Amino acid sequence: MAHENILVVDDEESICHILSVILAKESYSVDTALTGAAALEKITATQYDLILCDIRMPDMDGISLLKKTIQLHPDQMVIMMTAFGTIESAVEAMRDGAYDYLSKPIKAKEIILHVRKALERKKLFTENIYLREVVQEKFSFNKIIGKSPHIIKIFDTIKKIAPYKSTVLITGESGTGKELIAKAIHYNSNRRNNPFIAVNCGAIPAELLESELFGHVRGSFTGAHTTKRGLFVDAHGGTLFLDEIADIPENSQVKLLRALQEDEIRAVGSNQTVKIDVRIISATEQILENKIKENTFRESLYYRLNVVHIELPPLRKREIDIPLIAQHFITRWCRKNDKAPLAISPSAMESLLNYHWPGNVRELENVIERAVLMADDCTIMKENLPPKLFQKKSDIHISLPDDQFDLKKIHKDVSALVERRLILQALRKSKYNRTHAAKLLNISHRSLLYKIKEYKLECEEEVS
Ligand SMILES: Nc1ncnc2c1ncn2[C@@H]1O[C@H](COP(=O)(O)OP(=O)(O)OP(=O)(O)O)[C@@H](O)[C@H]1O
Numbered sequence: 474m475a476h477e478n479i480l481v482v483d484d485e486e487s488i489c490h491i492l493s494v495i496l497a498k499e500s501y502s503v504d505t506a507l508t509g510a511a512a513l514e515k516i517t518a519t520q521y522d523l524i525l526c527d528i529r530m531p532d533m534d535g536i537s538l539l540k541k542t543i544q545l546h547p548d549q550m551v552i553m554m555t556a557f558g559t560i561e562s563a564v565e566a567m568r569d570g571a572y573d574y575l576s577k578p579i580k581a582k583e584i585i586l587h588v589r590k591a592l593e594r595k596k597l598f599t600e601n602i603y604l605r606e607v608v609q610e611k612f613s614f615n616k617i618i619g620k621s622p623h624i625i626k627i628f629d630t631i632k633k634i635a636p637y638k639s640t641v642l643i644t645g646e647s648g649t650g651k652e653l654i655a656k657a658i659h660y661n662s663n664r665r666n667n668p669f670i671a672v673n674c675g676a677i678p679a680e681l682l683e684s685e686l687f688g689h690v691r692g693s694f695t696g697a698h699t700t701k702r703g704l705f706v707d708a709h710g711g712t713l714f715l716d717e718i719a720d721i722p723e724n725s726q727v728k729l730l731r732a733l734q735e736d737e738i739r740a741v742g743s744n745q746t747v748k749i750d751v752r753i754i755s756a757t758e759q760i761l762e763n764k765i766k767e768n769t770f771r772e773s774l775y776y777r778l779n780v781v782h783i784e785l786p787p788l789r790k791r792e793i794d795i796p797l798i799a800q801h802f803i804t805r806w807c808r809k810n811d812k813a814p815l816a817i818s819p820s821a822m823e824s825l826l827n828y829h830w831p832g833n834v835r836e837l838e839n840v841i842e843r844a845v846l847m848a849d850d851c852t853i854m855k856e857n858l859p860p861k862l863f864q865k866k867s868d869i870h871i872s873l874p875d876d877q878f879d880l881k882k883i884h885k886d887v888s889a890l891v892e893r894r895l896i897l898q899a900l901r902k903s904k905y906n907r908t909h910a911a912k913l914l915n916i917s918h919r920s921l922l923y924k925i926k927e928y929k930l931e932c933e934e935e936v937s
């Protein structure tokens with residue numbers, strides 16, 4: 474069995490030496506680096522199970538090294554070591570993604586204990602036992618909030634396609650929930666007990682992407698000191714989520730297409746192919762058709778990736794979901810902050826409905842998180858919302874879908890505020906032709922008249 478490998482980074486040679494001896498005794502395989510730059514080179518080329526990193530070093534301090542490391546490998550286990558025991562730098566390191574810290578002088582027993590704990594933790598993570606239940610619960614449908622016809626349709630699609638291996642392309646603006654949907658597909662398929670691995674194709678340098686995806690053999694390029702398994706192999710039996718697929722470099726597109734067509738991959742520098750069983754879900758904010766026209770995205774790859782297409786509409790186009798999602802986040806953030814459940818005032822809700830949400834659900838969550846903190850009593854007021862919501866007096870945007878709309882069906886789920894707005898929208902869309910408006914809403918002419926009265930919309934009609 475391969476021993477877990479640990480990299481020790483410290484500018485003091487004696488410390489590197491002592492730690493190597495202590496850890497080698499425990500059967501770990503240890504590598505050392507005396508400078509941040511040397512460490513970074515090693516980290517780029519090799520996957521370490523754990524990195525022990527000094528905070529104060531002359532060339533690159535430990536915190537900068539930590540940040541660069543986490544950029545390369547977001548799940549990297551790092552334990553910081555600090556000679557001064559300054560709690561501030563340790564706290565900063567934890568915030569930047571370090572798992573733990575130790576203050577010097579380091580005692581053998583203590584270091585072994587911390588290393589074991591970190592590696593144990595890592596193992597739990599990679600084996601996907603840790604939180605498996607919780608994760609599955611998290612991506613069950615009831616955690617994707619929405620009752621708009623768009624979202625209901627997406628739920629239907631997910632249910633239908635989840636069990637199959639067909640590729641799925643998810644498109645939509647930033648923050649619309651592309652990754653959430655990708656996970657929902659995975660965790661509702663029989664692949665759920667195997668890994669879901671996400672890779673951001675835009676964030677990995679072009680020259681590293683292929684080795685990241687397909688792996689490489691030792692010596693295949695400068696810096697390839699070890700053989701590395703690629704993400705395709707890691708995701709075997711599960712799902713690989715290729716985020717920002719539009720940014721995948723052209724030469725990697727060919728290799729990806731081949732992998733999809735043949736169900737096999739070849740590591741960089743190897744002449745052996747390996748059979749793989751991986752479902753590919755990809756996502757992008759960009760219009761891939763445009764990239765095909767510009768000849769920067771291969772049409773053949775596009776068709777391979779796009780067997781099923783799920784388009785997530787922006788939040789402003791599914792207005793009836795706004796109160797539901799807002800409520801969901803209020804509950805979540807009250808709980809997280811140990812606050813009693815807060816209500817939201819109608820005028821604050823109206824402001825949420827009027828805003829155009831360029832950052833979509835993520836932005837809404839952010840606004841709610843802040844509002845929960847700012848709210849004084851038991852209600853979130855307009856004043857607790859950020860000024861950007863009030864900068865431009867935006868008109869009610871039309872969020873009425875063209876088809877499959879049925880006010881009666883959704884009625885029990887939407888607040889009166891939203892219902893009023895939907896009716897108003899239907900009236901405006903139909904230029905105040907009530908018969909036409911009733912058709913748009915799928916309700917009878919009579920009920921529309923009743924609702925116009927109930928919501929006092931007669932005056933609106935006169936104004937127009
Ligand atoms: N319908 C929803 N119900 C509840 N939470 C949601 C919903 N849609 C999105 N979210 C939450 O909003 C945040 C953003 O979603 P996600 O990361 O999936 O978006 P994205 O489309 O991948 O964004 P980006 O393009 O910026 O990567 C996440 O915290 C996600 O859990």
Ligand SMILES: [Mg+2]
Pocket residue numbers: 651652716
């Ligand atoms: Mg995303």
